[in-house]
Amino acid sequence: MRIVVCAKEVLDPDAVNNYALSGGLAIGDDGRTITSSAIPRLMNAYDEQAIEAALRIKEAGADHTVTVVSAGPDPAAILKHAVALGADEIVSIPIEDAGIDYHVVANLLAAYVRSSEGAGLILCGRQASDDDQGVVPALIAESLDMPLISIARAVALSAGGTVRVTRVTPDGNEIVEADCPAVVTISNEFGEPRYPTASMTIRARRTPATVVTMSDLGDVDLAARVTLVEQSVPIVQGNCEVIDGESPSVIARDLVRRLHEDGILS
C-alpha cells in the first residue's frame, strides 16, 4: 500500500516561545510575519511523528511504501530529513508565499494525491505548531472523500485493508477502524520519532525530491478562503503577589491562610 505523509516546515516553537517571553519576538513591517532570523526552521514535530507512524506500519510487514510530501516556499531541508528517517520517496510542491492560506495548501496536497498514484493511507500531524489550526487533514479527507480519524496514539493496518486506530479522547483511549483509503492524524502520545542514522543521512543527501508543479496537479482551487493580515504578541497582565517567609512551612501556612480568606478554600 502507498502511504503518503504530509509534512510542513515551521519555526521552532520553543525558540518562538523564548523570544515571545523575553519580549524580543520581531514582527516584520508587513505586521504579520515573524522575522527573528535566529529562529531555526524545522519539520513540524507532529508530522515527524506521522512519518514515524508510517515507518512502523511499513516495518510491521507487507509491502508498503512511504511518500512524504510538503508544500511550502522551501521544503528541501525537511524532505531530506524525511529520507534520513526512512521515507522511500519525497515530493516537493514549491509555493512562493510563506503565509499562504492553509485551505489552498490542503487543495494542493489533495490534488497531488489525486494526480499521483493515489494513497491507501494519508498520515498527517494533528496540527502544525505554528498556526495550530489542524484543519488541513480534514480538508484533504473531504476533498478526496476519505474518512478522517483524528488524534491517534497508535495505528495499524490489517491485511484486509482496514486501518485500526487508538485515539486519545478526553474520556480516554478509543479504538476505531475504517476501510482504506483513509486519513489519520497523529498526536504526540504516539511517542518519540527515531533519530536518523549516519548512513541514512548520507542517503538523504543523494536522494532528490520529485518537484511537482501546478501544471502537474491539474485543476486546483487556488482561491484564498482566509488571509493572514496581522500577527502580534499578546500582553499578559500580571498581578502576582509573591509570598515570602523564613521557611517553607511558614510560607505554606501563609498561602493556605490567604486562600481561605479569599474563599477559595473552605
Add this chain to the structure above:
Amino acid sequence: MTGPVVVCTWAGEGEAAELLTLGRTVSEALGTDLVWLVIGVTADDAAETAKRYGATSIDQIDNNRVAASEPDATVEALSQNCSKRSPRMLLFSQTFNVRLIAPRLGGRLGSPVVMNATGIDAESGKLLRVTASAYGGDTQVVYEIQGDAMPIAALMPSAVEPQKSTAQTSPAVDVFEPDLSGVEERIRVLEPAHAEGPRLEDAQTIVAGGRGLGSPENFRLVEELAEALGGMPAASRPIVDDGWTDPSRQVGLTGKIARPALYIAAGISGASQHMAGCAASKTIVAINSDPDAAIFRYARYGIVGDCLELLPELTRAVQER
C-alpha cells in the same frame, strides 16, 4: 436580508453563554438574526438562556446518529441544516469533537474555517476578521475572510466574557430532522473510551507538576497535595511524554482544558502551550525556583522556591486546618 448567524453547541457541552454572546455581537453588527442550533436534547432552561442572550430562534437536532461516534452523520446533518438556514456565519465552541467536525464541514461546504478563535470583528459592508491564537498562544493572529462561502469559526473556551442581551427575544424551538438515510458511517467504534473517574475538565481544584519536580518519584508530592485539597493531580507535557504520569493528566493546548477555581502549578515554567489549558482558572498559584518564570505572570500568588520542599509543607498546612 442576509442569512442568520448560527451558533452551534452540543447539549450539556461547550460554553453556550460565551458563544451566544459572540454570536450576538456579530449578528447585531451585520443586522441579522441569531439562531442557536442545539444538538441533543435541549435542557429545560435552554429557551430561557436563548432569551437572555438574544437568540431569535432555537434549532434542535435530536437524532441519536448525530453523535461523536458518527462523524459522517454529524457532518451531513449540519450540512443539511446549513442548506436550510443559509447562515451568514457558523460558530462553534471548540471541543475535542468540534476540532474534527468543524473543518470537515468546512471542506464539505467550501467554507473558510478558523479554529482557536478568540474574537470576531464584524462590520457591515466589510470583510469579517477573525482573531485566533497561534504558536500555542505565543502570538495572536488576525485572519480576513475571503470569498462568498459561509465562514466557520470555533471559539476557544473562556475567550469571551458572557454578556446578557439588553433586548429580550422570545425564541421558538424548531426541531430539525436531518435525512441521514444515505449516510453509511465509515468509522466503526470497536472500543469506546470510558472515562475513568472524574475528569480534569470538571475539577474545582487541580495541583499540577512539571519538569521542575526533578524525577518521576516526586510526582507523588503533587498527588498528595491534590488529595489533601480534595482535588486532582495534573501535569505538563514533558513529564507525561517521559511517562511520569498518565496522558489523561496532561493540561494544555494538546491536553485537557481545565478551568478550576484553584490551579497550583509546581515546577512548571508557564509556556503558552501549557497555559492554553489552565489560563482560565480563577486563581493560579505558582511555585517555581526561577523568579523570572513566565508562570508568575498568570499567577495570583507566587512562591519563589523549591517545589520539593514546598509541596509537602503545603500538604501539611492543608491537613492542619
